[in-house]
Amino acid sequence: MNVLTPPSINYVTGKINAGNLVEKVTLLSSLDGVFADKAAYASLPDDRVIYSVEMLPAESAEGELNFGVSHIEAGSVGDEFFMTRGHFHERIEQAEYYFGSAGEGLLILQAQTGVVSIEKVFPGSIHHIGGFIAHRLVNTGNSRLSALAVWSSIAGHNYSALKDNGFNVRVLKGGGGYRITECF
Numbered sequence: 001m002n003v004l005t006p007p008s009i010n011y012v013t014g015k016i017n018a019g020n021l022v023e024k025v026t027l028l029s030s031l032d033g034v035f036a037d038k039a040a041y042a043s044l045p046d047d048r049v050i051y052s053v054e055m056l057p058a059e060s061a062e063g064e065l066n067f068g069v070s071h072i073e074a075g076s077v078g079d080e081f082f083m084t085r086g087h088f089h090e091r092i093e094q095a096e097y098y099f100g101s102a103g104e105g106l107l108i109l110q111a112q113t114g115v116v117s118i119e120k121v122f123p124g125s126i127h128h129i130g131g132f133i134a135h136r137l138v139n140t141g142n143s144r145l146s147a148l149a150v151w152s153s154i155a156g157h158n159y160s161a162l163k164d165n166g167f168n169v170r171v172l173k174g175g176g177g178y179r180i181t182e183c184f
């Protein structure tokens with residue numbers, strides 16, 4: 001009987017080793033309106049990589065799971081740390097797990113009511129993102145933040161629900177680390 005070698009992951013770097021990896025890179029140019037400091041946003045190169053996602057080929061069947069890794073680069077737009085756009089799931093009741101792999105950061109969790117909770121992300125951290133919760137990763141460190149994710153293949157992404165008002169907190173550089181401002 002054949003014994004197969006499955007895809008694998010380097011937990012230290014968050015790099016997936018698979019022949020059929022799918023990668024999506026998010027450049028600064030596609031995050032217009034996400035960061036607060038418009039002048040700082042305009043002063044940075046459009047093609048600056050803010051984050052990328054590597055994943056195994058997306059599944060589509062009901063009941064299936066996706067697996068991927070988000071890599072958020074270190075840096076800031078003005079004082080605001082690089083972060084993902086963030087989203088609710090299209091199927092809003094669907095949950096997700098994140099696992100911190102490399103670097104340090106914060107996971108912003110926002111309920112539909114606007115109430116926010118924040119978790120530290122670090123190598124080995126485990127994050128249950130319940131249904132009905134918008135989620136965004138912020139890199140507060142000096143190196144790449146990588147986090148593994150497992151989510152339902154039917155979850156989808158809903159970015160428009162956050163388009164007008166966004167998240168209710170911003171994570172800014174402060175005192176050699178970060179400070180969190182509320183922006184209701």
Ligand SMILES: O=P(O)(O)OC[C@H]1O[C@H](O)[C@H](O)[C@@H](O)[C@@H]1O
Nearest residue numbers: 053068069070084085086087149
């Ligand atoms: O979709 P964004 O908010 O840009 O976040 C980037 C990615 O983060 C996680 O890895 C999710 O599991 C992905 O589904 C998502 O695409």
